[in-house]
Amino acid sequence: MPENIEKMEDLSKTDQERLAQTGLEVEMKNRSGTFFQIDQEIKHVASTEKGIEVLTLSDALSKYDWLSGYMWKAVPHDKDKYTRYVHEQKDPKGFVIIARKGSKTLYPLQACLFLANSQVQHVHNIIIAEEGAELHIISGCASATHARVGTHIGVTEFYIAKNARITSTMIHNWGEKISVFPRSASIIEENGVFLSNYVCMQPVRKIQMSPVAHLKGENSVARFNSIVVSTPGSLLDLGSVANLTAHGASAELLTRAITTGGTIVSRGFIHGETRETKGHIECKGLILKDGIIHAIPEIRGDVVDTELSHEAAVGKIARDEIEYLMSRGLDEDVATATIIRGFLDVKIAGLPEVLQNQIDAAIDAAEKSGF
Amino acid sequence: MLDIEDLHVKIGDREVLHDINLHIGEGESHVLMGPNGSGKTTLLRTIMGFSGLNITEGRIFFKGEDITRTPIHKRAELGMGMLFQRPPTIAGLKLGKLLAVTSGDDAKKVEEYSRYLNMDSFLERSINLGFSGGEIKRSEVLQLMIQSPDFVMLDEPESGVDLENITLIGSAIAKLLEKDVHIVNRKKSGLVITHTGYILDYLDADFGHVMCDGVFRCHGNPREILKVIKTSGYKECLACQKI
Numbered sequence: 001m002p003e004n005i006e007k008m009e010d011l012s013k014t015d016q017e018r019l020a021q022t023g024l025e026v027e028m029k030n031r032s033g034t035f036f037q038i039d040q041e042i043k044h045v046a047s048t049e050k051g052i053e054v055l056t057l058s059d060a061l062s063k064y065d066w067l068s069g070y071m072w073k074a075v076p077h078d079k080d081k082y083t084r085y086v087h088e089q090k091d092p093k094g095f096v097i098i099a100r101k102g103s104k105t106l107y108p109l110q111a112c113l114f115l116a117n118s119q120v121q122h123v124h125n126i127i128i129a130e131e132g133a134e135l136h137i138i139s140g141c142a143s144a145t146h147a148r149v150g151t152h153i154g155v156t157e158f159y160i161a162k163n164a165r166i167t168s169t170m171i172h173n174w175g176e177k178i179s180v181f182p183r184s185a186s187i188i189e190e191n192g193v194f195l196s197n198y199v200c201m202q203p204v205r206k207i208q209m210s211p212v213a214h215l216k217g218e219n220s221v222a223r224f225n226s227i228v229v230s231t232p233g234s235l236l237d238l239g240s241v242a243n244l245t246a247h248g249a250s251a252e253l254l255t256r257a258i259t260t261g262g263t264i265v266s267r268g269f270i271h272g273e274t275r276e277t278k279g280h281i282e283c284k285g286l287i288l289k290d291g292i293i294h295a296i297p298e299i300r301g302d303v304v305d306t307e308l309s310h311e312a313a314v315g316k317i318a319r320d321e322i323e324y325l326m327s328r329g330l331d332e333d334v335a336t337a338t339i340i341r342g343f344l345d346v347k348i349a350g351l352p353e354v355l356q357n358q359i360d361a362a363i364d365a366a367e368k369s370g371f
Numbered sequence: 372m373l374d375i376e377d378l379h380v381k382i383g384d385r386e387v388l389h390d391i392n393l394h395i396g397e398g399e400s401h402v403l404m405g406p407n408g409s410g411k412t413t414l415l416r417t418i419m420g421f422s423g424l425n426i427t428e429g430r431i432f433f434k435g436e437d438i439t440r441t442p443i444h445k446r447a448e449l450g451m452g453m454l455f456q457r458p459p460t461i462a463g464l465k466l467g468k469l470l471a472v473t474s475g476d477d478a479k480k481v482e483e484y485s486r487y488l489n490m491d492s493f494l495e496r497s498i499n500l501g502f503s504g505g506e507i508k509r510s511e512v513l514q515l516m517i518q519s520p521d522f523v524m525l526d527e528p529e530s531g532v533d534l535e536n537i538t539l540i541g542s543a544i545a546k547l548l549e550k551d552v553h554i555v556n557r558k559k560s561g562l563v564i565t566h567t568g569y570i571l572d573y574l575d576a577d578f579g580h581v582m583c584d585g586v587f588r589c590h591g592n593p594r595e596i597l598k599v600i601k602t603s604g605y606k607e608c609l610a611c612q613k614i
Contacts, residue, residue: 194540284462320459323421326443327453328473328518335444342464342497 008036008042008112014145015114021202021365022140023207023358024112030354031138033109035095038328039118042093052135053096060096067096068315070126070332072186074157074214076163082181083151085111086122092267094123095154099133099164108136108169109318115143115150115178125156129164137166141180142173149177158180158194160184162217165193169355171362172200172207176233180270182209190246191216197348199359200236201229203262210239210267215249215277225348226255227359229293229366239267239296244277244306255283256344259291281310286317286343309315317343372397372522372560373418377441378429380417380585388585392428395522398557400574402593403564405582406605411564412456414582416526418562419453420446420531429544433522441527452520454511456527456564466510467494474517485515488543503523504531505540512543523547541573550575568597583609 008019008026016026025031033047047054060067077087086092095111105117115121125266143150152174160166160346166186174180186194194213213222224240240249253268270279285293297310309363325335344363348356373395388410395401403411412532417424418431420443430439438446443525462514470481485491488509499507508528515523528544529537545551549559550573571593581592588609589596599608 008462318459321461323443324455324459325469327419327421327447328514329444329447330472331444333441334472338469339461339464342468344459345463345465366530370605 003341005038011144014093017076018113018142018145018173019140021362022142022173023138023169023355023362024110025142027215028110031108031110032105032107033097035111036114037093037112037123038114038116038119039096040093044096047109049103049105051100051133051326052105052109053097053098053100054109055139057092057094057126060126062364067126070128070159072155074159074187075155075183076260079183083155086124086153086155089122092122092124094125094256096126097128097135097137099129099135101130102132104134105136108138109354111137111139113139113141113152113154115152115174120151120153122153125154126159127156127166127168128159129166131161132163133161134165135167136355137168138358139168139170140173140356141170143174143175145334148313150178150179152178153173154182154184156182158184160186160188160192160194162192163191164186164221165195167195167351167355169197169351169358171350171358172203172204173202174207176203177205179205180207180209182211183346184209185212185214186222187214187216188220188222191219193221194223194350195351196222196224196240197351197355197359198224198226198238199228199361199362201227203231204234204236206235206237210241212241213251214243214245215251217243217249218246219248220246221249222251224253224347226257227344227346227363228255228257228264230264232261232291233234234262234343235264237265237267241269241271242278242279243271243273245273247274247276249274250278252279252345253281256286256346257283257293258340258344259287259289259293261289263289263292263294265294267295267296267298268310269300270308272299272303273307275303275305276341277306279308283312284343285314286340288315288316288340296298297345317321337367372399372434373562374419374432375434376386376430378431380413380428381425381427382413383421386427386585387412388417391587393580395560395562397560398549398554398562399578400563401578401580402571402574402575402576403562403580403582404566404596404600409582410585411582412526415453415526415562415564418524419443419451441544444445447518447520450521452515452518454508454515454523454525454528456530458507458511459501460497462500464498465495466490466498469498470494470514470517473514478515484513488513488516488539490525505533505536508532508540509536512540512547515547516543521558522560522562523560525570527564527566529565537569541570545573546572548574568601571597
């Protein structure tokens with residue numbers, strides 16, 4: 001890779017395409033801000049939206065004294081060896097996004113983390129939506145086509161204040177030799193909404209993550225949607241955790257998983273700690289070629305009047321569904337692809353159209369390559 | 372249009388259809404009656420080519436072509452279509468998406484027929500997911516109208532449908548079978564399973580067949596057969612040995 005890469009446009013055409021697949025717009029037509037980091041170098045930071053600040057972590061920490069109070073508040077620094085690794089860094093990289101009170105983004109902000117030459121890329125990101133703010137973020141994480149063995153460790157802390165809303169859509173497009181360990185958590189205050197979408201349909205060596213939502217405010221809401229495909233050689237160990245600690249809090253964890261030969265462990269845990277809370281876990285898995293889908297939905301209720309449920313199903317496409325479509329004139333391959341496309345077609349309530357389009361595009365790309 | 376010769380069909384080790392012979396000419400509508408479990412749906416599914424039904428003897432010809440071993444979608448391409456009594460639910464696959472595929476992205480046609488069948492608000496919904504009995508049948512008829520088959524098999528099109536919807540579905544089926552076209556010029560043919568006979572008000576059916584335990588027991592005027600069944604039950608009908 002050339003040394004003088006400063007902007008996304010400087011990347012090779014192939015790498016630009018890899019980024020585009022993660023929903024990032026090089027031209028930024030439909031984006032209200034950008035953060036772009038290659039390996040450990042931050043290349044571009046900008047925001048065009050009033051009331052929204054995008055800063056590097058180091059700039060933000062020197063600009064705002066209060067910000068240090070948010071460091072490691074949602075994610076414990078000693079959670080595991082990966083958080084400890086990031087915590088020990090003397091010069092931590094990453095971004096801070098602050099949506100000021102009442103501000104709203106029309107277009108999503110994009111954050112791009114690109115792994116090119118480093119063996120390890122680490123980031124620490126902090127995202128704050130102040131009272132009544134509405135923030136949409138699309139994070140695209142990808143590695144260069146030439147990238148060899150590499151590891152990405154990302155700590156992300158979300159703070160959603162009273163009546164605020166964050167939708168975070170993360171699309172991964174790593175390489176077959178890349179291991180990825182995101183560590184993220186959110187704290188959601190009264191009437192706050194956190195909507196987290198995760199899409200990974202391309203080969204990767206290993207991804208292991210289990211973002212945690214702490215629903216601390218009354219009537220706070222968290223929804224996690226994951227749409228994942230595991231190809232041969234990929235191990236996706238994915239989960240989400242929701243701690244319902246305030247009255248009226250609710251959480252929904254939804255997963256659509258397909259294996260074409262790889263392994264998917266789909267975990268989910270909802271803890272109903274307080275009365276008048278609700279939670280539901282849904283995991284549906286399709287095994288297209290011999291591989292593993294291991295669904296582990298867990299629910300725990302500690303009090304009367306917490307309503308928790310889960311459903312999980314793993315299997316193949318039903319023969320009668322394929323034949324039904326064949327009787328309408330579709331050949332077997334088209335019928336199968338049409339059903340798979342429908343299986344993955346999760347319309348996410350409250351998601352801006354541009355972000356839904358990006359998810360759809362990622363599924364289209366996977367469909368074209370025959371999953 | 373359709374010729375079935377000496378057809379024997381097994382499910383697993385058990386023979387369920389025995390020595391079936393049936394000729395349906397161009398423009399003809401036939402009605403298939405018989406008690407529950409007599410093999411009517413199995414016959415339709417065999418003609419369409421579904422798996423799990425093993426043809427051990429006999430042949431099926433469609434438009435002169437031997438289709439006994441032809442895959443389902445090829446039969447559909449040749450002009451065969453089927454309305455399912457209980458079609459599968461396909462979670463995630465939107466009705467509109469399927470219609471886009473089967474209509475060759477003819478949005479105008481999809482819109483026109485969806486409106487006609489009061490299904491325009493269902494296009495963004497998963498196929499059959501949470502549909503009522505009447506909605507399922509309207510969705511089935513809509514799919515068939517887009518497909519426009521020359522030979523259409525209807526498996527109890529009126530079951531689970533309220534009276535208001537029967538009129539709509541009946542009229543749509545009459546269109547499918549070109550009942551508005553003079554009998555001499557009518558090209559479309561049909562094979563309809565019915566228990567109630569309500570659908571006969573719209574069909575102007577030409578022939579009736581009664582099936583019991585996987586064999587045809589009676590052929591004749593559909594209205595007369597239905598009259599006997601309605602007044603005296605299948606027992607009486609089967610006792611007459613008219614065949």
